[in-house]
Amino acid sequence: MPLIEVTLTTGRSPEQLRTLLGELHSAVERSIGAPSHxxxxxxxxxxxxxxxxxxxxxxxxxxxxESAGSG
Structure with a gap:
């Protein structure tokens, strides 16, 4: 069972996130032949x-x- 974990900052629309999820799923399915389920x-x-x-x-x-946290 392939598991892809993605961490990103907030600020994207639900549509963008859904597209990303779908594209990642499709890439795994195509590239390694994993069953969709x-x-x-x-x-x-x-x-x-x-x-x-x-x-x-x-x-x-x-x-x-840029210099926060230094000093």
Whole structure:
């Protein structure tokens, strides 16, 4: 049973998320020949305030606060 896990930040429409889920499912089905009923896709949305990279949250990066968390 293939399991695909995707984590991304919030902010996409339900339609975009549904399209992503469907495309991932189809890609697994095509690429490895997995039966459709056996494919699982889990999508997690994370607030940019809860995603840290290089000591700076994604929300801070978006706001232009590149040095937060240093010093």
């Amino acid at each position: 056996s494919i699982r896709v889990i999508l997690r949305e994370v607030s940019p305030d809860h995603w840290l990279s290089g000591g700076v949250t994604l929300a801070e990066k978006t706001a232009g606060i």
